[in-house]
Amino acid sequence: MPAFDTIDDLPADSRVLVRLDLNSPIEEGEPQDNRRFERHAETIRELAAAGHRVVCLAHQGRPGRDDFTSLAGHAAILADHVGRDVAFVADTYGDEALDAIDALGAGEVLLLENTRMCDDELPEESPEEKAETEFVRTLASHVDAYVNDAYSAAHRLHASLVGFPLVLPAYAGRVMETEYEANTAIATREFDGPVTMVVGGTKATDVIGVMDALDDRVDRFLLGGVAGELFLRAAGRPVGHDVGGTELFDEQWEANRELIESVLDERGDAIHLASDLAYPDDDGDRAEIAVSEIDEKTEGYLDVGSETVADYEPPLRESDAVFVKGALGVFEDERFADGTVGVLEAIADTDCFSVVGGGDTSRAIEMYGLSEDDFSHVSIAGGAYIRALTGEPLPAVEVLEAAAERNE
Numbered sequence: 001m002p003a004f005d006t007i008d009d010l011p012a013d014s015r016v017l018v019r020l021d022l023n024s025p026i027e028e029g030e031p032q033d034n035r036r037f038e039r040h041a042e043t044i045r046e047l048a049a050a051g052h053r054v055v056c057l058a059h060q061g062r063p064g065r066d067d068f069t070s071l072a073g074h075a076a077i078l079a080d081h082v083g084r085d086v087a088f089v090a091d092t093y094g095d096e097a098l099d100a101i102d103a104l105g106a107g108e109v110l111l112l113e114n115t116r117m118c119d120d121e122l123p124e125e126s127p128e129e130k131a132e133t134e135f136v137r138t139l140a141s142h143v144d145a146y147v148n149d150a151y152s153a154a155h156r157l158h159a160s161l162v163g164f165p166l167v168l169p170a171y172a173g174r175v176m177e178t179e180y181e182a183n184t185a186i187a188t189r190e191f192d193g194p195v196t197m198v199v200g201g202t203k204a205t206d207v208i209g210v211m212d213a214l215d216d217r218v219d220r221f222l223l224g225g226v227a228g229e230l231f232l233r234a235a236g237r238p239v240g241h242d243v244g245g246t247e248l249f250d251e252q253w254e255a256n257r258e259l260i261e262s263v264l265d266e267r268g269d270a271i272h273l274a275s276d277l278a279y280p281d282d283d284g285d286r287a288e289i290a291v292s293e294i295d296e297k298t299e300g301y302l303d304v305g306s307e308t309v310a311d312y313e314p315p316l317r318e319s320d321a322v323f324v325k326g327a328l329g330v331f332e333d334e335r336f337a338d339g340t341v342g343v344l345e346a347i348a349d350t351d352c353f354s355v356v357g358g359g360d361t362s363r364a365i366e367m368y369g370l371s372e373d374d375f376s377h378v379s380i381a382g383g384a385y386i387r388a389l390t391g392e393p394l395p396a397v398e399v400l401e402a403a404a405e406r407n408e
């Protein structure tokens with residue numbers, strides 16, 4: 001169990017600073033609604049209903065990128081999910097922000113401007129240095145407590161994530177609690193039966209690192225996506241190459257070749273590779289080919305085939321725990337969704353402990369009418385999920401734990 005305090009421990013009638021992660025896709029300048037709003041709304045709703053005065057902090061994008069925007073639109077989406085007004089001020093810690101914080105009534109909710117518009121926020125520095133910044137010092141003097149709900153940003157040493165717990169009583173929000181518990185389960189929980197990991201997606205470098213780190217915790221890996229093709233390439237198959245202008249395979253192959261070969265060599269029995277793959281035929285329809293029949297590097301493959309899904313179903317059914325990282329194919333295109341959806345459906349049918357992570361992959365659940373309730377946990381974290389799986393500490397969690405020790 002995590003050693004941090006939660007909002008159950010928050011003193012009554014607190015004026016509380018709550019760090020959320022509302023970082024979202026931006027289309028035509030506007031944030032798009034997504035599961036992060038829905039999840040954080042639960043924490044906000046609970047705090048407001050208890051009569052706390054709630055000041056929210058969040059970030060969007062990074063300076064210099066197209067997705068670096070104000071949080072005005074985020075406040076409106078959050079309000080819809082919370083079911084209460086969410087006031088917004090376009091200020092991080094100036095007079096306008098401080099006046100709005102001081103004026104908050106019991107149960108009222110305020111969102112401040114994008115934390116990354118403040119110079120103190122981004123440079124990665126120690127929590128002690130962040131705690132000394134004017135941003136942290138100023139806001140801390142206008143509130144009673146700090147709640148971190150931004151598990152998905154907890155790998156960043158940014159002021160709003162690691163500075164406040166050194167100068168304020170600090171607590172974990174509901175998202176922080178549930179994400180922490182589920183995502184670290186692979187390292188912390190004992191399972192009676194086999195533990196299976198489904199590995200795919202485009203970020204092969206990340207997932208191969210996870211496979212290496214989880215070597216002794218996972219009984220079998222079911223592979224697809226780009227990582228799956230790179231393992232097939234290591235096994236001597238003519239797939240996993242960039243063809244037709246893609247830039248997903250060759251660079252990641254060069255960067256990870258030795259590691260892939262050594263993982264395959266040492267854990268070959270535990271690694272299940274696709275026996276067939278899917279691609280668009282001349283008419284643009286889905287076609288499938290057995291891997292054993294592929295003899296030239298001419299085709300780009302966009303999904304695992306139906307025989308592979310059938311091969312993967314029995315090990316999933318026998319598992320006591322399944323962790324998913326990455327899609328088995330380009331599921332956004334219905335023609336190439338069968339692998340990802342077939343495996344998710346097989347997991348949903350079992351009553352094993354299951355975690356689906358990765359921002360992109362977990363979208364397939366909603367897109368194809370599966371229910372989140374059929375999984376133990378669907379994570380809203382990307383980078384932080386990877387770090388949890390590999391056992392790498394998250395600095396923002398560590399400072400919450402240290403704060404809890406001080407509170408004792």
Ligand SMILES: Nc1ncnc2c1ncn2[C@@H]1O[C@H](COP(=O)(O)OP(=O)(O)O)[C@@H](O)[C@H]1O
Pocket residue numbers: 200201202203204224225226248301302303325326327328329330331332357358359360361362382
């Ligand atoms: N064979 C493939 N070729 C290209 N893209 C793929 C392939 N298989 C899966 N993908 C893509 O992988 C993406 C998800 O991978 P990734 O971004 O690494 O995972 P996540 O964000 O879920 O952690 C999906 O959007 C899917 O289209």
Ligand SMILES: O=C(OP(=O)(O)O)[C@H](O)COP(=O)(O)O
Pocket residue numbers: 021023061062152153156359380381382383384
């Ligand atoms: O969306 C986030 O991370 P993710 O893309 O790993 O899920 C977090 O908000 C962290 O954002 P950052 O990667 O710009 O620091």
